Amino acid sequence: MKVEFFKHNIGPDEIRDLRKVLDGVFLTLGETVYQFERDLAGYLGCKDAVGVSSCTAALHLSLLAVGVGKGDEVITTPLSFTATANAILHAGAKPVFVDVERETGNLDARRVEKAITRKTKAILPVHLYGHLCDMKKLSAVARKRGLALVEDCAHCLEGERDGVRPAQVSDAACFSFYATKNITSGEGGAVATNSKELADRVRVLRLHGMTKSAADRYTAKSPHWDQEELGFKSNMDNIQASLLLGQLKKVEGYLKRREQICRTYEDAFASSDGVGYPKVLSGTKSARHLFTLWVDPKRRDEIVVTLREKGIGCTINYRPIHLLRYYRKRFGFKPGAFPNAEWIGDRTLTLPLYPKLTPREITHVVRTVQEVVGNGSAPARAC
Numbered sequence: 001m002k003v004e005f006f007k008h009n010i011g012p013d014e015i016r017d018l019r020k021v022l023d024g025v026f027l028t029l030g031e032t033v034y035q036f037e038r039d040l041a042g043y044l045g046c047k048d049a050v051g052v053s054s055c056t057a058a059l060h061l062s063l064l065a066v067g068v069g070k071g072d073e074v075i076t077t078p079l080s081f082t083a084t085a086n087a088i089l090h091a092g093a094k095p096v097f098v099d100v101e102r103e104t105g106n107l108d109a110r111r112v113e114k115a116i117t118r119k120t121k122a123i124l125p126v127h128l129y130g131h132l133c134d135m136k137k138l139s140a141v142a143r144k145r146g147l148a149l150v151e152d153c154a155h156c157l158e159g160e161r162d163g164v165r166p167a168q169v170s171d172a173a174c175f176s177f178y179a180t181k182n183i184t185s186g187e188g189g190a191v192a193t194n195s196k197e198l199a200d201r202v203r204v205l206r207l208h209g210m211t212k213s214a215a216d217r218y219t220a221k222s223p224h225w226d227q228e229e230l231g232f233k234s235n236m237d238n239i240q241a242s243l244l245l246g247q248l249k250k251v252e253g254y255l256k257r258r259e260q261i262c263r264t265y266e267d268a269f270a271s272s273d274g275v276g277y278p279k280v281l282s283g284t285k286s287a288r289h290l291f292t293l294w295v296d297p298k299r300r301d302e303i304v305v306t307l308r309e310k311g312i313g314c315t316i317n318y319r320p321i322h323l324l325r326y327y328r329k330r331f332g333f334k335p336g337a338f339p340n341a342e343w344i345g346d347r348t349l350t351l352p353l354y355p356k357l358t359p360r361e362i363t364h365v366v367r368t369v370q371e372v373v374g375n376g377s378a379p380a381r382a383c
């Protein structure tokens with residue numbers, strides 16, 4: 001049996017919406033994007049949302065919009081996809097890593113204040129695997145020290161903690177609609193915010209710094225537009241938005257299913273020897289984007305290879321950013337710099353998690369993992 005690492009949820013509803021766009025005139029940034037922006041802001045309960053080409057672009061433009069630039073420092077986590085730190089570099093600033101909590105893998109809010117210097121301009125937490133960071137504490141620190149707060153919500157569209165959801169206590173929340181995210185258009189992203197002003201800044205920055213989009217130029221009486229600054233080419237288009245509209249309406253149902261699958265995994269592995277997994281703190285609603293296991297670090301890579309050979313799609317999220325070659329070379333990081341991120345990075349592996357997983361597939365994943373992990377822990381008997 002082959003179990004794919006991920007299957008998307010694009011179906012008849014999404015294809016119908018796509019058809020409408022294809023039958024119309026505007027393929028690029030236009031009414032369908034604006035509709036998705038209104039729906040996303042409505043779902044999150046925040047004032048505005050802006051569709052962009054990726055979460056990397058969302059992070060980059062949000063950092064610029066809050067005033068991050070050359071010579072600044074941005075505090076973030078080493079345990080994330082490299083896009084998080086790359087966006088800080090794209091904005092001209094330096095990522096300052098702060099270690100994570102061993103239990104959840106999230107940026108440890110208690111360690112953030114010690115890392116603040118005169119150059120610190122912003123804090124960029126990542127809600128790892130869908131579990132929100134301690135946003136109450138982080139927003140209190142940001143307010144007290146006059147820092148911007150930008151959230152990497154690539155894993156966390158649906159989450160809530162202490163009554164706080166993405167974009168509610170930060171300057172901006174950045175989402176990804178990349179191929180394997182909870183809702184997807186292949187590529188895509190968005191910035192959600194309670195600041196009308198920040199949203200308008202991102203709208204200008206996503207399209208070259210121009211004062212009008214193509215659709216605005218089409219409908220306006222005057223054909224003229226101007227450019228006030230040097231922006232980027234990072235807009236979402238109507239094709240992407242059409243694929244997201246239907247999925248967004250169904251996110252809570254998808255989450256329920258992923259929650260059930262995670263509970264099944266947790267129950268199965270709670271009593272398995274040599275296996276652990278991150279904790280979802282009680283009272284929090286995790287977006288349950290990824291289900292990760294912790295195994296013997298000496299055997300992790302071999303276990304991933306064996307599971308793949310046996311047809312179980314699995315991957316690693318993440319080896320810490322500071323130990324990637326580029327970051328080691330540029331900033332001189334060495335192993336041991338962030339022990340908790342490295343502890344998790346050395347033993348983590350990610351199992352399939354998506355609504356289309358069937359009960360048979362889930363049982364097969366559990367049995368195969370138990371068999372593969374169990375085999376290596378008893379080499380004496382195997383001989």
Ligand SMILES: *Cc1c(COP(=O)(O)O)cnc(C)c1O
Pocket residue numbers: 053054055056057080081083084126152154155175176177178188189
């Ligand atoms: C996927 C991901 C990103 C980047 O998203 P793109 O839309 O591919 O740019 C950023 N941060 C995290 C944590 C991610 O998982």
